[in-house]
Amino acid sequence: MNPIQLIWALISGALFGFGLSLSTMTHPEVVLSFLRFTDFGLLMVLGGAVIVATLCYQLAPRLLAKPLFGSVWGKYPSELNMRTIGGAAIFGIGWGISGVCPGPAIAGLGSGNWPLFLVVLAIFAGAWVQGRFFGH
Amino acid sequence: MIEQYFPNGIGHYLAGGLMIGAAVGLLFITTGLKGGMSTVFSSTWSFVSKTPFFQQARFTESRLWRLTVAAGLILGGFAWMLITGSGTWQTTIPWWRLLVGGFLVGFGARLSNGCTSGHGICGLASFQMPSLLAVLTFLVTGIVTAQLIARIGGM
Numbered sequence: 181m182n183p184i185q186l187i188w189a190l191i192s193g194a195l196f197g198f199g200l201s202l203s204t205m206t207h208p209e210v211v212l213s214f215l216r217f218t219d220f221g222l223l224m225v226l227g228g229a230v231i232v233a234t235l236c237y238q239l240a241p242r243l244l245a246k247p248l249f250g251s252v253w254g255k256y257p258s259e260l261n262m263r264t265i266g267g268a269a270i271f272g273i274g275w276g277i278s279g280v281c282p283g284p285a286i287a288g289l290g291s292g293n294w295p296l297f298l299v300v301l302a303i304f305a306g307a308w309v310q311g312r313f314f315g316h
Numbered sequence: 317m318i319e320q321y322f323p324n325g326i327g328h329y330l331a332g333g334l335m336i337g338a339a340v341g342l343l344f345i346t347t348g349l350k351g352g353m354s355t356v357f358s359s360t361w362s363f364v365s366k367t368p369f370f371q372q373a374r375f376t377e378s379r380l381w382r383l384t385v386a387a388g389l390i391l392g393g394f395a396w397m398l399i400t401g402s403g404t405w406q407t408t409i410p411w412w413r414l415l416v417g418g419f420l421v422g423f424g425a426r427l428s429n430g431c432t433s434g435h436g437i438c439g440l441a442s443f444q445m446p447s448l449l450a451v452l453t454f455l456v457t458g459i460v461t462a463q464l465i466a467r468i469g470g471m
Binding site: 181185186188189190191192193194195196197198199200201202203204205206207208209210212215216217218219220221222224225226227228229230231232233234235236237238240244246247248249250251252253254255256257258259260261263264265266267268269270271272273274275276277278279280281282283285286287288289290291292293294295296298299300301302303304305306307308309310311312314315316 | 321322323324326328329330331332333334335336337338339340341342343344345346347348349350351352353354356357358360361365367368369370377380381384385386387388389390391392393394395396397402403404405406407408409411413414415416417418419420421422423424425426427428429430431432433434435436437438439440441442444445446447449450451453454455456457458459460461462463464465466
């Protein structure tokens, strides 16, 4: 990991955080209003993000031999098994209780949504229990 | 019709979503890296925990850029606040729901190896069928949970 790549990671993260803030995904109340079917805005956020990300993921490796400042095109490996599905089910329950998921929990700290600090700590705790006792 | 399903409008949702997609795409085009936002909660433990699980190469070799992306997220939220002059705003969701929900989010996302951004954006954009099933699963359990809480009088 060279410094140029880390700078791009910082820029990408900042754009991600700006988008999460602009779309009010850093407000748990807005996420919960989607899950309760009173405001379907979250579908626009997810849909818009997936369309642009798909274009980039699918086109870039066809147009460029390698990443602009890297050596290999990465993959997103996901496996079909009980951990993937069972974990997603548990994740969804936590999402429905708190209205928060990992990206917005971090990004919300930047705009002073301090209670999300509790969520960040709790996510760290959950990730530790998973890795320590259910790691694979 | 639009007002009924989108009482707060569509524009800022769509613009934010396109920006998030562009961020994921930019990271890929510049560095070749793909990843959501939940792995950093495991990979960061590799700095302090000797548990073999956290010392896997997939965490130790990615922990630096994942933490950098996370720092960027905070920076982006801060920039948005400065640019829009919106001031700070705090959620009123009760603390115990943030703690309990957050714990399950962390445990579940790491067991599943992905979250809303991992499976939901990176996985779907990579045409990963397991990610699509994971997304449908957490949408269903999230909707059921939130509706049940609303039914018993919670926000």
